[in-house]
Structures are given as C-alpha cells and as structure tokens.
Amino acid sequence: MSDSVLAPADEAELAASVAAAAAAGTPLAIEGAGTKRGLLRPVQAARTLSLRGLSGITLYKPQELILSARAGTPLPEIEAALAEHGQHLIAEPPSLTALFGTEGPPTLGGLVATNLSGPRRISGGAMRDHVMGIRAVNGKGEVFRSGGRVLKNVTGLDLCKLLTGAHGTLGVLTEITLKVLPGPEATGTVAVAVADLAQGVQVLSAGLGSPYGVSAAALLPAGGGGLAGMQAVLRLEDFAESVAYRGARLRAELAGFGAVQWLEGAASRALWDAVREAAPLGAEPGEAVWRVSVAPGEGPGVVAAAGCPKALLDWGGGLVWLAGPATEARHAAVMAAAAAAGGSFTLFRAPEALRAAVAVLPAEPPALAAIGARVKAVMDPAGILNPGRMRAGL
Amino acid sequence: MIRLPDPKPEVLARREAILAGLRAILPEGGVISEPLRLKPYETDGLSAYRQPPLAVVLPTSTEEVAAVLRLCQAEGVRVVPRGAGTSLSGGALPLADAVVIGLMRMNRILEVDYANRLAVVEAGVTNLGITNHVSADGFFYAPDPSSQLACMIGGNVGMNSGGAHCLKYGVTANNLLGVKLVTMAGEVVEIGGRHLDAAGYDWLGLITGSEGQLGIVTEVTVRILRSPEGQRAMLAAFRGTEIAGQAVDAIIGSGIIPVALEFMDRPCIHACEAFAHAGYPLDAEAMLIIEVEGSVAEQDMLLGKLKEICNRFDPISLKVAQTAEESLAIWKGRKGAFGAVGRISPDYLCMDGTIPTGELPFVLKRIGEMSAQYGLQVANVFHAGDGNLHPLIMFDANDPASFHKAESFGADILKLCVEVGGCLTGEHGVGVEKRDLMGVQFTEAELAQQRAIKSAFDPAWLLNPAKVFPLDGNPALQRAA
Missing domain, CATH: 3.30.70 (Alpha-Beta Plaits)
Incomplete structure (x- = not known):
C-alpha cells in the first residue's frame, strides 16, 4: 500500500509527480486526510497523491482579513490560529468525520475541493465565496495561480471558483488564500415548535425575511438537537447587545407560529455544531x-x-x-x-x-457537458486527476 | 495606445448579407447600421477609445440572442455584448467588424419571490431597478456599483461588479443563484437555478466576471435580502494617510465590520467639498466615511465603539450623523466624487487596483511621487476595508500628450498594486484598458491556460475577443489579414 502513495514534500515535488504520472498515464487519487473518501463515486487510481506533506499557514494578516495555508493543513490548526485573533472561517465548513465514520481532522484543501459549507452558508456565503486565491498544479504538472491575497479581484478568469468544488478533477490545490472575518461576540438561537415541515419552512422564511440578520436557519426533526418535537431554529450572531435585542424582537415576531424557546451561548453553539455535521x-x-x-x-x-x-x-x-x-x-x-x-x-x-x-450528481445539459469535457481536457488532458470521481468516464 | 485586431476583410465584404440576415431575425428597429445611429455605441465608460461597430442589434428575447449568435457563428462574425455601456475598462468597446448585441430591450423583471428571497430578471434590468422594485417590501439587491442607476445586471455579471457595500455583502458573484447563458453556438443553457451551490463544476462562478467572453447572459436569478432596520454614517478625518490606515486596522481588529468603510485623500476631499459642500474638513490629509446598520440603539452602540477607536488616532474631526439626513450629507461628497473631479479637470481616468490594506500608506506615498513626476494631479478614493483603490488621474483629452502620460501613470499605479501583492483590477474588469498589463500579474503559461478555457466555450474566439488577453498569443488573430 505504501508503495502506491506519493507524498511530495513541497509544491515542486508535487508538480514533478503529477507530470510523471501524466507522462505514464497513471491515474492519481488526490487526497488530504482522506476523511471524505466515501463521498461521490469511488476513484479507480493506481496511486494516491497525498497532500499531507504540504502543510502549514503561510500568511495570516488579521487586519486584512486574509489567511493563506498549504492545502494539507489540518482544519484545527487554521481554526486555532484564527481564534487567537477572535476570527473564524465564514462558511463554517463541516468536518463530517462522524457521518463518514473516518478519522479526522480534514484538511483545508479537502474542504475547498469539496466546497462544503455549514449553516452560515445562507448569510455569509459558501467556501467558494471566500477563496480569494489559489496555487494549484494542473494535470500536466504545471503550477498555476488564480486570484491573489486581496479581498476584491476580477483580474482574469476566476479559476478559484472553478477549482473549488471540482473534487480535485481539474487540478491539485497546493495553497489556498481565504477571506476570514471576526467571529461574533455572542450567539443565540430562537427555537419555534412547529407542526410539520411546511410550517417549519414558513417560520424560517419569516425569520430570514426579517431585518434581524439571521445567520442560520434549520428545521430539526423531533428530538434533533435535544429539543422535543419538530423545531424551526434560527441563529443570531453579533455583539451581545445586538443578539439580545434582535433575539427579543425575533421571538416576538415568531411567537404566533408556536411555542418559542431561547438558547444562548454554549447551548446555541452545540446545537449548530450538530446541524453543521448533519447529526x-x-x-x-x-x-x-x-x-x-x-x-x-x-x-x-x-x-x-x-x-x-x-x-x-x-x-x-x-x-x-x-x-x-x-x-x-x-x-x-x-x-x-x-x-x-x-x-x-x-x-x-x-x-x-x-x-x-448510479449518477451521484445531476446530469448537465448536453451543451454544458460538452464544454465541461473540453475544460477537463484543457486542465487534465491525460485524465489522471481523480478519474471517475464526479462522473463515470470523466 | 491600445491596439485593436484588424477587421476580417471577408466579414466587411459580406456586411450587407450579414445585415439582411440579422434583420430577418429581429423585429422592426432591432438592427442599427446607419453611421449616425451607430455613434452612441462606439464607446463606453472608457470614452478615450472609440470604434463604430459593423452593426448593433437590440434583441428582445433569449431566442433572438441565440439566433443572432448562430448567424454570427456561421458567418465568423465577432460579437461584443453590451448592457448600459458604463464599463470603465472598455469592456463594451466595439470592433469594426463586430456586431454589438445590446441587451437594453431585455429589461423585464420576470419574477420576485420573497419567500425564497430571489428575483429573476432579464439582463437589461438596471442594478438599481432591482432594488427599487423590491424596496417597498423592505428588500434590496446588495451589490451597488457607483453606476447603479444606469448599469445593467447582465453587465454586472460580466464584470463581477462590486460597490461600496461589498465589504459586508460581497460582490456580484456572491449574490447570484443562476443565469441563462447563450453560447456562441447559439445554445441556451440554464446554469444554477433558484438554489444554492449546484453540484458539479461551478460554471456560475466561472462565468461571473468573464467579461462576456464565454457566452451571453440573458437572464439572471439574484438573491435579494431583507433591508436592515436602518443605517447611519460617521466621518473621521486624520492628519496623515498612515494614521487613517492605522485607524482602519484598529476598526477591523475590533471585530466590527462596518457595512461601508470609505477612504478619501486630501485632493479628493477638496474636490468633493468644492462640489458638494458636504462639510468635509479641508485641513485633513485623509478622511474615512464609516457606515453601520441596525436599529437606532444598535447604530448608537456601534458608532460609539467606532468613535472611541477613532479617538485613539488624534482625529482632526469626528462627526457622527444624528439623523438619516446628516448621514446622507456625509455620503453626498463621496457619491459625487467622480463628478467632483470632473469639475476640476476636463477629463480623468479612474483606476481600479486592489492592494493589501497594510500597504496603503506606502502606495499612496508612491502615487504622490508619481503624480509629481508625470505632472498630473491625482485624487484617491478607496474602499478601505477591502483594499480596492480608485485613483482618479486628471488629464486633458484634447492634448494627446496629456492622455498618453495619464495612461502611463495609470499603468505604473497598477504595476505597483501587483508589486505590493495586489491585483490589476478589483471591480472594473480588465477590458481593453488593462489587457496589455495582464503579463504583469500572470505568467505566459497561466494566460495560455485561461485562453484555452475560453476556447472551450468559444473555439473560434468570436465573443468579445479583443478584451482581457494580450493580442499576442490571441487565437482570434491567427487568421487576421
């Protein structure tokens, strides 16, 4: 098994490994920590290309809301560095190790390659919205960059977005620059008991249509999150004064739908950690x-x-x-x-x-599928990067 | 000067046949070919460059756009998409052998869905038109470029437009759910939809900001957001740009992300004050406009914290708006900044680099030195929270030497932005304006890869082909006469 794992120590070695694999026509399974190996289609690859050797934060400027790290950096290392400055990852990415029954922690590269976002997606955006820059190696073994280390950038085609969520099929991410934000001073959750799913979504829509800046809104099955019955839950995150004020207003506005509870601090955080992991x-x-x-x-x-x-x-x-x-x-x-x-x-x-x-993703309209095949041929002409991961034969 | 590709002689020779083909597709009045009526389309917001096109077409439906593209593809005719023509980078600048496809007649709001917080609009709806349509119900569309009164959502998608409030709400790409795209082959594809994060490759993200080079967007599904309870601004003026930069750092470091955080330097303050009489302090070297949102009590709380932070940096003046009217007065000068500079100089170039915010004092110092070297005045206005810099270089378009100096000065500023870790364009796009500087930011291999992705969408390079990528190496020119 160990013979089949390539573990380059840096980007140059990684590029050389990919170039050699392309020349030999050797398919590669691209892997960070391997926590989401069970996601999408199984990859049939002779060798695994591990990103674990490319690890570490390379730039962190809290005042510029920018953090860069190599793709193999474990998520907790990034979260700890951010926490020292009271900041956090905006998209609240899940680790999903419990769901997949794998050993954590996931790597930054894996989170970006899968574009998985947590409950804050609806207010703060997805992982893909905060990838400001990438370094990557295409299927020919060429290093390329897109974006940069600034918060606003429309220079050239946005390959950051193209590679985010591409599951390693268009290039191997080696370094990622993210926009980050200050974490909230306080958090609170309004929980409303609802009769059924339809009423639950009505409650969530009412909350999201309010001016109170709801940062997350979920509908828990009976017993989910430790609450009795089906519950619509809406989160507020802000300065403490704002959370108190907005929480009171939101409770008053939603009281007509059903019995209302208010969860604060650790109880609120635990509930949303569970939702994030689909527990x-x-x-x-x-x-x-x-x-x-x-x-x-x-x-x-x-x-x-x-x-x-x-x-x-x-x-x-x-x-x-x-x-x-x-x-x-x-x-x-x-x-x-x-x-x-x-x-x-x-x-x-x-x-x-x-x-x-089976098809693990929806089919694309033929015109788009044809464009997609041509883009794949540009980025990975030998078809060696995670073959079959997203679609059979691609 | 920026070079445009030579027109294709075979297209010019077939002009009448092409016009007849277009007239057969479009309703009465949908094809413009008379020289005098082509005039308004020969330039855009980068008015130093002018080029009348072969023809302008004004389709009224996606099907008409598709039919026009099929004809152009068959005839090998280049096309240039156009919204309101407000591009500051020449994104809508025509070519002599190109058909300009103007989307302004596709200006219907097709659907507003408050429960799902989205609107479906045609490409020719103005940016502000969306917000105006939903504001009575308490909603808004977040990206707010300064041209929002005129600019159209199709152009916003093409350029991935930003605005003064994107520090909090993001740019166009962050506020879209789907688009209807017509490929150069005339096929209509739905990308995304009414949901977030469609599985598969992020075509929506790739198309946003692709400057009309991958397809023509005819319909857009945007997210709309509920407006906050209210907003209010404050003004803080400082003795030096470095000090103002430190104040910005301290604000972000405090955990407050204001909804807007605008920076103006001394020349800009003076120009705006003379124009708008907004009460800006004329003895300041730098001024911040900071806006917060929420209930009145929340605004008071946030403005109180911000005032306390600014006070640590020995401000010359601090003015917190007490009412919505006072807030508008603070914004009045900033919103009129471009007009104000236009008043003191016959012409100006508006640059658009982004820098790491920590480099602000150094960059402003270097811009000041360059201004002296070139003998051209410059005023700086800056989205301070996200590092997006807008130097306004003043020149006289009637004097060709002055224009060339202004262009060189602008290019030097953008090179400086890249040198300090930033980029050529934060929100205006590359267009023709910054096309020949792309090699400063990207390697030849990186540009070749981006060109190849464009080729995957548009193999014959007919869609807006003279933009974004330097002409050397542009496959569109391999067969030029």
Whole structure:
C-alpha cells in the first residue's frame, strides 16, 4: 500500500509527480486526510497523491482579513490560529468525520475541493465565496495561480471558483488564500415548535425575511438537537447587545407560529455544531445519505417525494439532508424529487457498489457537458486527476 | 495606445448579407447600421477609445440572442455584448467588424419571490431597478456599483461588479443563484437555478466576471435580502494617510465590520467639498466615511465603539450623523466624487487596483511621487476595508500628450498594486484598458491556460475577443489579414 502513495514534500515535488504520472498515464487519487473518501463515486487510481506533506499557514494578516495555508493543513490548526485573533472561517465548513465514520481532522484543501459549507452558508456565503486565491498544479504538472491575497479581484478568469468544488478533477490545490472575518461576540438561537415541515419552512422564511440578520436557519426533526418535537431554529450572531435585542424582537415576531424557546451561548453553539455535521439526521451506518439543494420553499416537497423517513433541512429549508435505504430505487426517487423541484443533488454517502452504479450528481445539459469535457481536457488532458470521481468516464 | 485586431476583410465584404440576415431575425428597429445611429455605441465608460461597430442589434428575447449568435457563428462574425455601456475598462468597446448585441430591450423583471428571497430578471434590468422594485417590501439587491442607476445586471455579471457595500455583502458573484447563458453556438443553457451551490463544476462562478467572453447572459436569478432596520454614517478625518490606515486596522481588529468603510485623500476631499459642500474638513490629509446598520440603539452602540477607536488616532474631526439626513450629507461628497473631479479637470481616468490594506500608506506615498513626476494631479478614493483603490488621474483629452502620460501613470499605479501583492483590477474588469498589463500579474503559461478555457466555450474566439488577453498569443488573430 505504501508503495502506491506519493507524498511530495513541497509544491515542486508535487508538480514533478503529477507530470510523471501524466507522462505514464497513471491515474492519481488526490487526497488530504482522506476523511471524505466515501463521498461521490469511488476513484479507480493506481496511486494516491497525498497532500499531507504540504502543510502549514503561510500568511495570516488579521487586519486584512486574509489567511493563506498549504492545502494539507489540518482544519484545527487554521481554526486555532484564527481564534487567537477572535476570527473564524465564514462558511463554517463541516468536518463530517462522524457521518463518514473516518478519522479526522480534514484538511483545508479537502474542504475547498469539496466546497462544503455549514449553516452560515445562507448569510455569509459558501467556501467558494471566500477563496480569494489559489496555487494549484494542473494535470500536466504545471503550477498555476488564480486570484491573489486581496479581498476584491476580477483580474482574469476566476479559476478559484472553478477549482473549488471540482473534487480535485481539474487540478491539485497546493495553497489556498481565504477571506476570514471576526467571529461574533455572542450567539443565540430562537427555537419555534412547529407542526410539520411546511410550517417549519414558513417560520424560517419569516425569520430570514426579517431585518434581524439571521445567520442560520434549520428545521430539526423531533428530538434533533435535544429539543422535543419538530423545531424551526434560527441563529443570531453579533455583539451581545445586538443578539439580545434582535433575539427579543425575533421571538416576538415568531411567537404566533408556536411555542418559542431561547438558547444562548454554549447551548446555541452545540446545537449548530450538530446541524453543521448533519447529526440530527440520525443516519444509521448502513443507510445512504443524500444532500439536495433547492429553493427553500421546495424543501418539504422534496422530503415527501423522496419518501425518505429521515430528513434534516438547513439553509432556510433549501438544503435537504436525507437518509434512507441504500438502494437504486431510493436513489432514483431522490433524483426525481430534486429534478421536479428544479434543484441539485449529491449522493453524499453510500456503499461503494451503489456509488459506482448510479449518477451521484445531476446530469448537465448536453451543451454544458460538452464544454465541461473540453475544460477537463484543457486542465487534465491525460485524465489522471481523480478519474471517475464526479462522473463515470470523466 | 491600445491596439485593436484588424477587421476580417471577408466579414466587411459580406456586411450587407450579414445585415439582411440579422434583420430577418429581429423585429422592426432591432438592427442599427446607419453611421449616425451607430455613434452612441462606439464607446463606453472608457470614452478615450472609440470604434463604430459593423452593426448593433437590440434583441428582445433569449431566442433572438441565440439566433443572432448562430448567424454570427456561421458567418465568423465577432460579437461584443453590451448592457448600459458604463464599463470603465472598455469592456463594451466595439470592433469594426463586430456586431454589438445590446441587451437594453431585455429589461423585464420576470419574477420576485420573497419567500425564497430571489428575483429573476432579464439582463437589461438596471442594478438599481432591482432594488427599487423590491424596496417597498423592505428588500434590496446588495451589490451597488457607483453606476447603479444606469448599469445593467447582465453587465454586472460580466464584470463581477462590486460597490461600496461589498465589504459586508460581497460582490456580484456572491449574490447570484443562476443565469441563462447563450453560447456562441447559439445554445441556451440554464446554469444554477433558484438554489444554492449546484453540484458539479461551478460554471456560475466561472462565468461571473468573464467579461462576456464565454457566452451571453440573458437572464439572471439574484438573491435579494431583507433591508436592515436602518443605517447611519460617521466621518473621521486624520492628519496623515498612515494614521487613517492605522485607524482602519484598529476598526477591523475590533471585530466590527462596518457595512461601508470609505477612504478619501486630501485632493479628493477638496474636490468633493468644492462640489458638494458636504462639510468635509479641508485641513485633513485623509478622511474615512464609516457606515453601520441596525436599529437606532444598535447604530448608537456601534458608532460609539467606532468613535472611541477613532479617538485613539488624534482625529482632526469626528462627526457622527444624528439623523438619516446628516448621514446622507456625509455620503453626498463621496457619491459625487467622480463628478467632483470632473469639475476640476476636463477629463480623468479612474483606476481600479486592489492592494493589501497594510500597504496603503506606502502606495499612496508612491502615487504622490508619481503624480509629481508625470505632472498630473491625482485624487484617491478607496474602499478601505477591502483594499480596492480608485485613483482618479486628471488629464486633458484634447492634448494627446496629456492622455498618453495619464495612461502611463495609470499603468505604473497598477504595476505597483501587483508589486505590493495586489491585483490589476478589483471591480472594473480588465477590458481593453488593462489587457496589455495582464503579463504583469500572470505568467505566459497561466494566460495560455485561461485562453484555452475560453476556447472551450468559444473555439473560434468570436465573443468579445479583443478584451482581457494580450493580442499576442490571441487565437482570434491567427487568421487576421
């Protein structure tokens, strides 16, 4: 096994490894900590290219809201450096190690390559919104940069966004520059008991349509987050005076929907940590997990149409986590539900056989798929970077 | 001077046939070809450059755009998309053999969905038109470029436009859900939709800011946000740019992210004050306009903290607006900054580099030295929170030597921005203006890779081909006469 792992010590070595693999036509599985190996389709690769050797924060300017780190840097190292200056990662990325049953912690490169964002996505933006600059190696072994280390930059094509969420299929990220922000002084959560999913999304929409700057809005199944019954939960994050004021206003405005509770400090934080990791979904080890993205109002319909008994709605109702039997029939139902709602889906976790057998992402319209194939050929002409990760044969 | 590619003789020779083909596609009045009526389209916000196009078409639907592109693709005709023509980088500058596709007749707001907090609009809807349409219901569209009264959302997508409030709300790319894109081959593709983070490659992110080189956006689904309870500004003036820079650092370091944090230097303060009589302190070297949001009590709390921070830097004056009217008065000068500079100089070039904010004092000092060397005045206005610098270089367009000096001065400023770790353009785009400086920021291999990605969308390089990438190495010119 160790023979098959390439572990370059720096970017130049990594580029040479990729160039050699391209010349030999050797497919590479690109890996950080390997915590999300179970995501999307299984990669059939002769060798693994590990980013663990490329680790460490290379630049941190708290006053400029900018942090750069090598792709293999473990997430806790970044979070600790930020915390020293009271700052945080805006997109609140999940680690999902419990969901995947893997050993943490994830790396920065893995989080960016998968573009996974947590509950703060709806107010603060996704991982992709905060990737200000990248260094990467394309499938020919050439180092390239996009963006930079400033907060506003429209110079040239935005390859930061193209590579974020590309799951390592267009290039190997070696260094990433993120926008960061001061963390909130205080946090509080309004929880409203609701009768069903449809009413729950109404509550979330009312909160998100209020002027109080709700930073996260989720719908927990009964028992989720330690609360009784189905609960619509809305988070405020700001200076303490603001959280107190806005929390009171929001409670008053939402009281008509159902019984209202107020969680502060550690209780609020624990609840959102759980939502971020999709813990309230309660997915059993053998079950498949889907992540569907739709307009928030479509969330309840997706749950009904997919026929999955387990559902967790985040992002105001627009992010639908589903868990159910790992069968092709259930997968087809989820695909159909997402398509009918005009949304997107990911088969997020499933036994390898199912992941290899079905489309784990929605098909693109033919014109776009053709462009995508040409872009892939530009970035990775030998097709050696994570082949088959996102789509069969690509 | 910026070189434009030679027109394709075979296209010029077939002009009448191409015009007839376009007229067959578009409704009455949708094709403009008379020299006098082409005049308004020969330039954009970078008015030093002018070039009448072969023709202008004004489609009214996505299907018409697709049909025009199919014809142009078949005839090998270059196309230049155009919104309101406010680009400061020459993004809409025509070519002599190109058809300009003006999107201004596609100006309908198709849908507003408050429960899902989105609006679906055609590309020719103005930026402010979106906010005006939803403001009575308490919502707004966040990116607010200074041209927002005129500029159109299609152009905003093309350039990934920013604005004064993007420190808090982000730029165009951060506020989109989907677009309808017509490829050069005339195929209509829906990218994204009404949901966040579509799985698969982030085409939406790649297309935003691609300066009309990958396809033509005809419809846009934007996020709309509920407006805060209120907002209020304060003004803080300091004895030196370095001190003002330290105050900015201290504000960000305190954990406050103001919704806007604008910086003006002495020449800019003077120009704005003479124009707007906003009560700006004329003895200051630098001035900040800081805006916060929330309820009145929250505004008081934040402005109190900000005042305390600014007081640590020995300000010449601190003025906290007590009312919405006083807040508008503070903004009045800043909002009129470009007009104010236009009043004291016949012409100006508005530059748009971004720098790491810590480099501000050094960069302003160097710009001052260059101003003396070139013998041209410059006023600086700056989105201080995000490092986006807008030096306004004053010159006289009637004097070619003055214009060339201004261009060289601008290029030197942008090179300086890259040298200190920044970039050529923060929000105006590369266009033609900064095209020939791309080699300062990117290596030849990096440019080749970006060009190849454009080729994946537009193999014949017909879409806005003279922009962004230096002409040497531009595949569009390999077959030029």
